[in-house]
Amino acid sequence: MKDIKWVFLLYAIGAAVMMMGIGVAIGERSIIGVFCCIVLLMVILGFGFKTKKRWREEGRL
Template sequence: MKDVKWPFLIYAILAAACIMGIGVAIAEKSLLGILGCIIAVIVIMGLGFKTKKKMRENGTL
């Protein structure tokens, strides 16, 4: 468990939850829910890539 990069695991779980939320919102026919989840996925994945870049520059990755 030492090699687990916890921030990336958390980002991945959050992104997967938002992707599932898109499916639920489609089933509920909620345009606001669909758009909210899509925006959330984009933000979470962007934060993940930003964190990865910062960790790579610091040499901690």
């Protein structure tokens, strides 16, 4: 359990939820929902990669 990076797990769960949200929005034929989920997915992934880069530079990974 010590090796789990909980922050990255939360980012991964958030990204997966947004991907599911895209599918739900497509099923509901909501263009606004699809757009919002795609934008949020990109934001979450961006924060995840940014955090990973910062942690690597700090030597935490």
